[in-house]
Amino acid sequence: MRIGIVTQSYYPRYGGVTEHVHHTAVELRRRGHEVTIITGRFRDGDEERHEQGVERIGTNIMVPFNRAFIDFTVGFSLRQQLRRLFHTYNFEVLHTHSPNAPSLPVLAVQEAWCAQVGTFHTTAGRSLLQDLFCGYLARTTIRRLDRSIAVSKTAEASTRLYYPGDYRVIPNGVDVERFHPAVEPIERWQDPEFINLLFVGRLDPRKGLQYLLAAMPEIVEGTAGRARLLVVGDSYLRTRFEAQVTPALRGHIHFLGHVPSADLPRWYATGDIFVSPASGNESFGIVLVEAMAAGVPVVATDIPGFTVDEAKDHLGSRLMLPPWLEPRRAQLMQHLSPIRMPAA
Incomplete structure (x- = not known):
């Protein structure tokens, strides 16, 4: 045809x-x-x-x-x-x-x-x-x-x-032969002394990166300096987001820009926690599915577009963890608890 x-x-x-x-x-x-x-x-x-x-x-x-x-x-x-x-x-x-x-x-x-x-x-x-x-x-x-x-x-x-x-x-799907837990992480960003928080997406206002950046001082302090944010994505607003980072946090927040599509599964494998603080107007959130396919714990905001429709299960306000990471739920949630969204 x-x-x-x-x-x-x-x-x-x-x-x-x-x-x-x-x-x-x-x-x-x-x-x-x-x-x-x-x-x-x-x-x-x-x-x-x-x-x-x-x-x-x-x-x-x-x-x-x-x-x-x-x-x-x-x-x-x-x-x-x-x-x-x-x-x-x-x-x-x-x-x-x-x-x-x-x-x-x-x-x-x-x-x-x-x-x-x-x-x-x-x-x-x-x-x-x-x-x-x-x-x-x-x-x-x-x-x-x-x-x-x-x-x-x-x-x-x-x-x-x-x-x-x-x-x-018909929900969006991802290639599970491409995104899966066995993918090798990027060695440069592998350090047991750090907890890698991963953000993937275009740097648009509704994606909520500004709220995550505002929370980073408290997150870094609450993790005894171990939290590190890796930002994968770009837009015309990148310089504005970079200006939001204080000198004290520059070693904890890294803007990586666009990455080759072929490398994206490795970036998911590099993250310890995937964070999507989107503030609304999202239809699906394909990055959440990619992260879950890669076996990465996901923290996401409780907005309609991030609802798993058929299961009536929400990604927001809590962590979606694979079973073997379930015991770490409380610890991981504590790391991300400072993220606050503005009142609707």
Whole structure:
């Protein structure tokens, strides 16, 4: 089957949607389908390593939305380029990610003439602007989808506010052959004198790194100087976060920036505790699943997007530990207890 996948989030920009798209394409190809990913170009990115079966049109820029920065594809002839690609590949199915997002996804849904699937990744509250814009999209675009998918019940509930209909919840998955407890850690950061707290993700405001940084003085003091925070990820806000670190803590907080995707499992293996202090508007939290697959204890905030829907079990306000680490729960929780979120 000839399948097209449209996404504004793709390599070299790492993130949950990027990984979702990549692994979906890999699995579909493994099953014998012809898959082409349609996405934007990056002005300063290393795209060559990810170009198998990829068509790039327009240019991706970063724009603020939903207390984060998202990719937004711009170009003077996106609609015409999409039409040309659709004629060239003659897709039998088009799968658009975030089909309610301008500009590339919306244009793709409007221009396609084949069977269409849309996956909704976003959790956001209501606003007047969205009320006006989403009403237009519901009438002109979303109704063209033959099937609708949400990555979590939280994402489904948020999407239903604007686009009523039938949704199938298909959670994000991770490659357990890649993320598993037997992966070798990064030797440089292995030191029995330190407890490695690991943060992985884009440095967006809603990811909550600022709250973890604010808690670090008390965490370091409470662990007799043993706590060390490793920050894997980057964004335009990195310098602002770095400025939050006092001279006394510079030996305990390390900003590592973007790391190669191939090395990410080793970073999880390097962490003693994975921490995700996100403050809201999260649909799933794929980094939590990666950490758990790697066998790393997880501390996460109690927000709807971090709820394990089917099990009705919360990651927030407590530790999710593999059985062999359960006896250390009280000790580990004490280490992270100073993290405080602002009142809602």
